[in-house]
Structures are given as structure tokens and as C-alpha cells.
Amino acid sequence: xxxxxxxxxxxxxxxxxxxxxxxxxxxxxxxxxxxxxxxxxxxxxxxxxxxxxxxxxxxxxxxxxxxxxxxxxxxxxxxxxxxxxxxxxxxxxxxxxxxxxxxxxxxxxxxxxxxxxxxxxxxxxxxxxxxxxxxxxxxxxxxxxxxxxxxxxxxxxxxxxxxxxxxxxxxxxxxxxxxxxxxxxxxxxxxxxxxxxxxxxxxxxxxxxxxxxxxxxxxxxxxxxxxxxxx
Amino acid sequence: xxxxxxxxxxxxxxxxxxxxxxxxxxxxxxxxxxxxxxxxxxxxxxxxxxxxxxxxxxxxxxxxxxxxxxxxxxxxxxxxxxxxxxxxxxxxxxxxxxxxxxxxxxxxxxxxxxxxxxxxxxxxxx
Numbered sequence: 473x474x475x476x477x478x479x480x481x482x483x484x485x486x487x488x489x490x491x492x493x494x495x496x497x498x499x500x501x502x503x504x505x506x507x508x509x510x511x512x513x514x515x516x517x518x519x520x521x522x523x524x525x526x527x528x529x530x531x532x533x534x535x536x537x538x539x540x541x542x543x544x545x546x547x548x549x550x551x552x553x554x555x556x557x558x559x560x561x562x563x564x565x566x567x568x569x570x571x572x573x574x575x576x577x578x579x580x581x582x583x584x585x586x587x588x589x590x591x592x593x594x595x596x597x598x599x600x601x602x603x604x605x606x607x608x609x610x611x612x613x614x615x616x617x618x619x620x621x622x623x624x625x626x627x628x629x630x631x632x633x634x635x636x637x638x639x640x641x642x643x644x645x646x647x648x649x650x651x652x653x654x655x656x657x658x659x660x661x662x663x664x665x666x667x668x669x670x671x672x673x674x675x676x677x678x679x680x681x682x683x684x685x686x687x688x689x690x691x692x693x694x695x696x697x698x699x700x701x702x703x
Numbered sequence: 704x705x706x707x708x709x710x711x712x713x714x715x716x717x718x719x720x721x722x723x724x725x726x727x728x729x730x731x732x733x734x735x736x737x738x739x740x741x742x743x744x745x746x747x748x749x750x751x752x753x754x755x756x757x758x759x760x761x762x763x764x765x766x767x768x769x770x771x772x773x774x775x776x777x778x779x780x781x782x783x784x785x786x787x788x789x790x791x792x793x794x795x796x797x798x799x800x801x802x803x804x805x806x807x808x809x810x811x812x813x814x815x816x817x818x819x820x821x822x823x824x825x826x827x828x829x
Contacts (some may be wrong), residue, residue, distance in 0.1 A: 527761055527768045528743040554766035580767050581739060609766040623767040625715065630767075 477575065480509040480682075484496045485517035488562060488633045491524065491549050498631040505629050514674055514682070514690065515568040519560040519640070521546040523648055526622055529556040536647035546644065550672060553632035555609070555622035556635060556652035563639035563660070565674055565697035569682075579621035584609045584621060586685050587634050593681040594674065595635070600664050608651060611636075616659035638662060638674050704732040710814055711823035712756065714751055714772035717798065718817060721805070726775050729802045730762070730793060733827045741793045744771075744786040751779045753806060755813050758827040760803065762769075762793070771803065776814045781805035821826055 473621055494517060523534055533556055534541075534548065540547055560566060573583055585696075588604050591611045595618065596621045604614045611619035620635040637660035645658040657697040661669050683690045704774050709717040715734035719727040731772065734759040735741065741813035743763040744823075753759045759779070786792060 511749060526766075528745070528763055551759075552768060554763045554768045580737065580769075581765060583768070586764060621766055623766055625769045627770075 475547065476686050478572075480512040480514055480569075480686075481510070481693055482514040482516060484545050484681065487501075489518045489566075491515040491519050491522045491547065491551075491560065493549065494519070494566075494568065495675070498568055498570060502626055502629050502631050505570050506627055507571055508655075509558050511570075512572060512688065513570040515566075515570075516655070516678070517566050517568075518562050518564060519566055521559075521561040521644060522530070522549055523547070523557060523559050524549045524551045524553075525557050527552045528554075530652060533557040533649040533652045533662055534647070535649060539687055540647065544644070546600065546647070551623035551632075553624050555620070556650075558620045558622065558649045558650055559644050559648055559658075560635055561640045563637070563641065563662075563671075565636040565671060565678065566633070566636050567636070568633040569630060570626060571630050571686075573625065578628050580623070580625060583630065584623070587621055588619075590681045590685045591634065591636055593685070594677045595661070597677050598661060598665060598669065598688040600661065608653070610640055610651070610671070613659060613664060615655075616657045618661070618664070620651065622647045633689075636674070636678075638669060638671055704760055705820040705824055709798070709819045709820065710774065710817035711820065711826075712772060712817055712825065714756065715827075716772055716774050716823050717746045718774040718814070719798075720814070724808050724811060725780065725810050726777070726806045727781075727802050728774060728804050729797055730771065730805060731823070732797050733823075735794045735801070738762065738769070739794075741790040744790050744793060744803070746780050746782050746784075746786065749779055749782055753777060753779060753804075755816075768785075773806070774817055775806060775808055775810075777806040777809040780807045788794040 485701040611622040650656045725781040745761040753773040755776045760771040
């Protein structure tokens with residue numbers, strides 16, 4: 473750990489979190505982090521079914537009509553992260569690190585590389601060989617996307633983050649053109665292993681590798697033990 | 704890489720004072736180098752009021768959006784629309800063709816709080 477690093481506080485949410493609620497929480501945490509009131513923070517959660525469109529994303533990359541989305545119970549949200557269109561839903565692990573990159577040379581590319589590294593190591597621990605695509609942030613297994621990344625950096629502090637497919641409804645991905653890329657297929661840990669993998673197991677490994685790759689101590693927010701039994 | 708006639712902000716934007724109380728604004732070599740390939744730039748419309756050290760637009764590279772911070776306050780009088788089709792100009796020529804907006808400065812005294820090239824270099828070399 474660098475002398476500046478006071479470690480990271482992690483909140484794991486046991487129930488589905490509404491995308492917009494999580495967004496507003498991130499904004500508040502980011503402001504506190506900028507003012508040095510809190511340490512780096514990591515939010516881990518799952519969202520109710522939501523399609524999000526990034527700051528410069530294109531609505532035409534949402535292939536389903538508003539009627540179809542409503543029938544499926546999927547919300548549509550315009551957000552301010554980088555990247556195009558993506559899907560979030562139960563079974564997908566969402567990670568929102570609020571990290572002060574000013575303590576890490578404001579190197580966004582290294583940050584993205586490190587997030588990808590964490591996910592690659594998590595997948596490796598399940599014997600899944602995953603890698604990067606030089607042209608696009610994210611994590612792939614062969615030509616199928618298993619994790620998406622999209623960020624916003626505000627005065628050097630990051631928000632938004634990653635979405636790792638553990639066991640989401642993959643059919644929902646056909647309602648969009650993920651990341652605006654044609655022929656971008658999505659996959660998940662459970663699909664790749666052809667067996668059920670509990671979210672809690674993924675979270676445990678994610679925390680371990682996050683700590684390792686980011687060289688930071690991660691403290692779980694009080695109450696995690698009771699939360700973990702819900703996972 | 705850091706022209707001495709420009710003034711610099713801590714959020715890596717530069718300002719060039721031009722005739723008739725105008726300031727031309729863009730991002731520095733350091734900032735475009737950190738961002739690497741710029742894929743989108745959102746700029747304000749002519750007539751928009753901007754405030755010193757407040758966001759005036761958004762820039763995206765590698766799936767990360769970043770706010771663009773105005774080095775001075777005033778009214779936007781010119782916008783570089785070339786950046787819509789050619790965001791790469793920001794990387795290729797950050798002080799020339801990659802310029803972003805021109806502001807009619809509301810308070811030229813604000814420029815005193817900006818950095819010289821030497822101070823900016825010191826900031827980014829820390």
C-alpha cells in the first residue's frame with residue numbers, strides 16, 4: 473500500500489438496487505471522496521433489469537421497442553458513463569469503485585487495465601480463460617463478452633465501474649446491441665461452466681483479487697456477515 | 704508541448720487570450736496524452752454562460768467520460784464543431800485545430816489564478 477492509501481470500504485447489497493438510486497449514491501460518495509471526507513469505496517450489488525445508455529451512446533442500439541421493454545419489466549436509463557448501451561439485471565455482479573485516481577497518477581488506462589485484471593483473475597480462479605480486446609474496455613472469453621466496463625471521472629475521482637455476468641438472463645442481451653457492437657454476444661460464468669455458481673463465491677474472489685491488484689486493504693462495511701447469508 | 708503564451712488550469716485546460724477580451728480554450732498536451740484516443744467531445748452552444756473551474760463540456764476516451772473545466776468565466780461565442788466528426792484533432796493538435804471554445808471573458812482578473820507554462824509543468828511533473 474502506498475502511504476496515501478487508507479484502504480477501501482466495501483458495501484455489499486443483499487437485495488436488488490435500483491440503478492438510479494445507486495447512481496445518486498455514487499454522486500454523493502464521489503463528492504465526499506473529493507473533499508477527502510471518506511476513503512476509497514467499493515459498492516457491490518445487483519440491479520433490477522435495466523438497459524443503460526452511456527453519455528455518447530445511441531438509442532438505436534436499443535433494439536427493443538419501449539412496449540417490449542415494458543412487457544419484459546426492463547427500465548431504460550440515460551446515464552453519464554463512457555461506453556454505449558449495456559444491460560444490467562439480477563445475476564450480474566455490479567461493482568462501483570469510487571477511487572481517487574489523483575493518488576494513482578490519474579492514470580485512467582491503468583485503472584481500466586486493473587479492473588479488467590481483477591475480473592480476469594476471478595474468472596481464472598474458476599478455470600475460465602478470459603482476456604481483453606485491445607480496442608474496447610471489458611473482458612471477453614473467446615469472442616463473447618463476460619464483463620463490461622464504463623466510467624466517469626470527476627476531478628480525478630472515478631464512478632460507475634464494471635458489470636460481471638455471473639448468471640444474468642442472457643436473453644435480455646438480445647434486446648440491445650451491447651456496447652454498440654454488431655455480433656457482440658454475451659456470456660456468463662454459469663453458462664461457461666454449465667453449472668450454478670453462487671454470487672457469494674464470486675464476490676469473495678472479487679474482493680480478494682481487487683485487494684491484490686489494487687494493492688489495497690478492503691474492509692467490509694459492518695453487517696456483512698448477516699448480509700452474506702442472503703447471497 | 705506547453706506554449707508559454709498560454710495560461711493553464713489545474714484541470715488541464717489552457718486559455719489563449721485573444722483580441723477584444725476573448726479567450727480560446729482547449730485541453731493540454733498532457734491531458735490528451737493521458738486520455739489517449741478521444742472518441743467524443745460534447746461542447747456547449749454559443750451563448751452559454753461558463754464559469755471558471757466549472758464543467759463546460761464532456762470528453763470521452765476508452766469508455767471513460769471526463770468533464771472539461773473552463774479556465775475562465777464568460778459567454779461562449781465560438782464552438783469548434785469540427786470536433787464532432789473529428790474528435791482526434793484534440794489528440795493530434797491540442798493547441799491548434801483541437802481548440803474547443805472561445806469565451807467572451809466576463810472577468811479578465813480571473814486569469815491571474817491560472818498557471819504559467821512553468822507552473823503547469825511543475826504540476827504535472829510531481
